[in-house]
Amino acid sequence: MRSPSKSSAAKPPAAKPAKAKAEPAPQQDAPRAAPGPRPVLTISSKNYSSWSLRGFLLCRLAGLDVELRTVPIDDPNNRAELLLLAPSVLVPRLDHNGVSIWDTLAIAETLAERRPESGMLPMDKIARARCRSISGEMHSGFANLRSALPMNLKARYTRFQIFAGAVPDIERIQAIWQECLDLYGGPYLFGATPTIADAMYAPVCTRFITYGVKLPAASKAYCDTILDWAPMREWLAEAVAEPEELEELDMEF
Numbered sequence: 418m419r420s421p422s423k424s425s426a427a428k429p430p431a432a433k434p435a436k437a438k439a440e441p442a443p444q445q446d447a448p449r450a451a452p453g454p455r456p457v458l459t460i461s462s463k464n465y466s467s468w469s470l471r472g473f474l475l476c477r478l479a480g481l482d483v484e485l486r487t488v489p490i491d492d493p494n495n496r497a498e499l500l501l502l503a504p505s506v507l508v509p510r511l512d513h514n515g516v517s518i519w520d521t522l523a524i525a526e527t528l529a530e531r532r533p534e535s536g537m538l539p540m541d542k543i544a545r546a547r548c549r550s551i552s553g554e555m556h557s558g559f560a561n562l563r564s565a566l567p568m569n570l571k572a573r574y575t576r577f578q579i580f581a582g583a584v585p586d587i588e589r590i591q592a593i594w595q596e597c598l599d600l601y602g603g604p605y606l607f608g609a610t611p612t613i614a615d616a617m618y619a620p621v622c623t624r625f626i627t628y629g630v631k632l633p634a635a636s637k638a639y640c641d642t643i644l645d646w647a648p649m650r651e652w653l654a655e656a657v658a659e660p661e662e663l664e665e666l667d668m669e670f
C-alpha cells in the first residue's frame with residue numbers, strides 16, 4: 418500500500434545507556450525529594466507510531482510532564498542510536514528517575530505503580546483485572562488488524578477493502594468495548610475517566626476512522642470520546658503538522 422512517509426527528524430542527542438538503580442523506599446518524615454530532571458519519552462513518528470502514541474497517553478494519564486524525544490527509526494544510523502536507548506530497538510522508551518522502561522505495557526504498569534492516585538487502573542479489583550486483561554489482549558494480539566490497517570492519522574480512505582482476516586479482530590474489539598461500556602457506563606471503557614485500557618485502544622479508534630470501518634453506535638461514540646480526549650487532541654494536532662512521509666508502509670508500525 419502506498420502511504421505518506423516519514424522523514425528524518427533531528428537526530429537526538431547521544432544518550433548514555435541509563436544504569437538501573439534501585440529506588441530507595443520512601444521513609445517516614447523524610448523531606449520531600451527535590452523534583453528530578455524532566456522525564457523523557459523516546460518516540461518515533463507521531464503520525465504512524467501507534468506504540469509511541471500509547472506511551473504518550475500513558476504518561477499524560479499518570480500526570481507526567483514528559484519531554485518527547487523523536488528518533489526516526491527508518492535510518493540505519495538511528496537504529497544504532499535506538500539500540501543504545503532500548504535493547505528491543507523499539508519505541509516508546511521512558512526515562513524517569515534514573516530508570517529506563519521500554520515496552521508499552523511495562524511503562525503502563527510502572528506508571529500505575531508509581532502514581533496509584535492517577536486512576537490509570539480502576540480501583541475495583543474485578544474491573545482492574547479486566548482492564549489488565551484487555552490491555553494485554555491489545556498488546557499481544559490483533560496482528561491482522563494491525564498489519565491490514567496500519568495507523569496513519571493523516572489519511573482518510575473511503576471504500577477501503579478490509580482484509581477478511583482482520584474482520585474477526587474488528588469484531589472482537591467491538592465486543593470488548595461493548596462489554597466495558599455496558600458494565601461501567603462509559604464514556605471511557607471503565608467509566609467516567611480514562612485508564613490504561615483507553616490508551617491501549619486509542620490507536621484502534623483512529624484506525625477505524627482512517628479506514629472508514631463501519632461501527633455500531635456505541636463503538637462510534639467511544640471513538641468520538643477518545644478523539645476528543647485532551648492529550649489525544651494534542652497528539653493529533655502535532656501528527657498532522659508532522660512533515661514526513663513514508664514511501665511504503667506495509668508493516669505494523
Ligand SMILES: N[C@@H](CCC(=O)N[C@@H](CS)C(=O)NCC(=O)O)C(=O)O
Nearest residue numbers: 466467468490507508509520521670
Ligand atoms: N511491544 C512493543 C512494540 C513497540 C513497537 O513495535 N514499536 C515500533 C514503533 S510503533 C518500533 O519501534 N519499531 C522500530 C523499527 O521497526 O525499527 C511495545 O509495547 O512497546
